[in-house]
Amino acid sequence: MKRLPLAILIVLAAVAVWFFKRTPATPETGTRVPFQNLPAGLADQFSGENALAHVKAIVDFGPRPPESEGYEKSLVYLEKEFAAQGWETRRQSFRKADTVVGPKTFTNLIARHSAGVRDWTRSTPVVIGGHLDSKLITAFRFVGANDGGSSTGVILEMARVLSSDPAAAAQVEFVLFDGEEAFLENITPTDGLYGSKYYAYSISQRATWPSLGIVIDLIGDSRYGYYYNPEAPPSFADTVTRVAAQTGLKLSRPPGPIIDDHVPLQNTGLPCLHIIGDFVNMPYWHKPGDTMEVVDAKALEQTGRTTLKFLAEVKP
Ligand SMILES: [Zn+2]
Structure with a gap:
C-alpha cells in the first residue's frame, strides 16, 4: 500500500476532526427506504470503453468550474445521455452568498429512472454520487479528466447498465x-x-431517506491504488474489499480519513462507501x-463493476 506522507496525513487528520465534530443530529422524522440487493449479473455489463467515451465528451467541453460555460455544456450533455437511458433529471441550483470568493451559484444534477419513485420529496434506497x-485554476488550463471527469463517465455508464x-x-x-x-x-x-453539503441537507429534509450512499472520485487511472473510507460501516468495508479483489481494483484502507463529498452525506447519518x-x-x-492521457478504460471498468458488485452483495 502506498503511504500518505506524514505531513499531509496530519493536515488531513486535523481537517477531518474538525469536519466530523460538526456532525449535525440525524433528523427525528423520516424513515429509510429499504434496499434490496441488485442482481449479481449487472456488473458484467459495465463497459469501461463506454465510460471512457463519456469522460472524453465531458473533457472536450473544456474546464468546468462552477458557473462556467464548460459546466453548463456538461450539464446539457448529461441530461441528454440520462434521458436516452430512461432517466429523468433535475437541476438542483442554489446561490451561496458567502463563499470564500464571494457569491456563487452552484448546480447539482440529480437523476432517477422513470421506473423509480416519482415523488421527489421521497428518497430512493441508494444514492450514487460524484x-x-x-x-x-487560472494559471493554466485545467480540465480534470480524472478529477471530476472519470467518476462522471462511470456514473453515466452505470445508468445505462441499470436501465x-x-x-x-x-x-x-x-x-x-x-x-x-x-x-x-x-x-x-x-x-x-x-x-454535496447542499444535497445532503436537501435529502435530510425529505419524508423518507436513502439506506446507503456511494461516492466515487478520481477513479480513472489504474496505475495508482484506491482507498475506501475508513469510517465506512464494517460490513461495507468487508464487502467492498471482497468484490474489489474480484474485479482487480487495487483497494486498501487509507491511514486516515479523506475529506470528500461523502462526508456531508455521512454527517446526516447516511452509511456511505467512498x-x-x-x-x-x-x-x-x-x-x-x-x-x-491519464484515464484508462480498465480503471473505469474496475470501479464501475466494483460498485455494482458491492450493491449486489452488501447488507446495509
Ligand atoms: Zn480535485
Whole structure:
C-alpha cells in the first residue's frame, strides 16, 4: 500500500476532526427506504470503453468550474445521455452568498429512472454520487479528466447498465455534485464540498431517506491504488474489499480519513462507501497533466463493476 506522507496525513487528520465534530443530529422524522440487493449479473455489463467515451465528451467541453460555460455544456450533455437511458433529471441550483470568493451559484444534477419513485420529496434506497466540477485554476488550463471527469463517465455508464433492469434502476438516485473543489488551494470547512453539503441537507429534509450512499472520485487511472473510507460501516468495508479483489481494483484502507463529498452525506447519518484514487501519488493532481492521457478504460471498468458488485452483495 502506498503511504500518505506524514505531513499531509496530519493536515488531513486535523481537517477531518474538525469536519466530523460538526456532525449535525440525524433528523427525528423520516424513515429509510429499504434496499434490496441488485442482481449479481449487472456488473458484467459495465463497459469501461463506454465510460471512457463519456469522460472524453465531458473533457472536450473544456474546464468546468462552477458557473462556467464548460459546466453548463456538461450539464446539457448529461441530461441528454440520462434521458436516452430512461432517466429523468433535475437541476438542483442554489446561490451561496458567502463563499470564500464571494457569491456563487452552484448546480447539482440529480437523476432517477422513470421506473423509480416519482415523488421527489421521497428518497430512493441508494444514492450514487460524484463531482462534475473541475477545479478553478487560472494559471493554466485545467480540465480534470480524472478529477471530476472519470467518476462522471462511470456514473453515466452505470445508468445505462441499470436501465436494462428497471427494478434495479428504480432503487438508485444518481447525483453529480457541483463545487466539490475548493476555490482556494485546499478543501476546508468553509471552502469546497458546496454541492454535496447542499444535497445532503436537501435529502435530510425529505419524508423518507436513502439506506446507503456511494461516492466515487478520481477513479480513472489504474496505475495508482484506491482507498475506501475508513469510517465506512464494517460490513461495507468487508464487502467492498471482497468484490474489489474480484474485479482487480487495487483497494486498501487509507491511514486516515479523506475529506470528500461523502462526508456531508455521512454527517446526516447516511452509511456511505467512498472510493477514491490515491491522488497524493498522482503527479498530475490539480496540475495541467490531468488530461485524457491519464484515464484508462480498465480503471473505469474496475470501479464501475466494483460498485455494482458491492450493491449486489452488501447488507446495509
Ligand atoms: Zn480535485
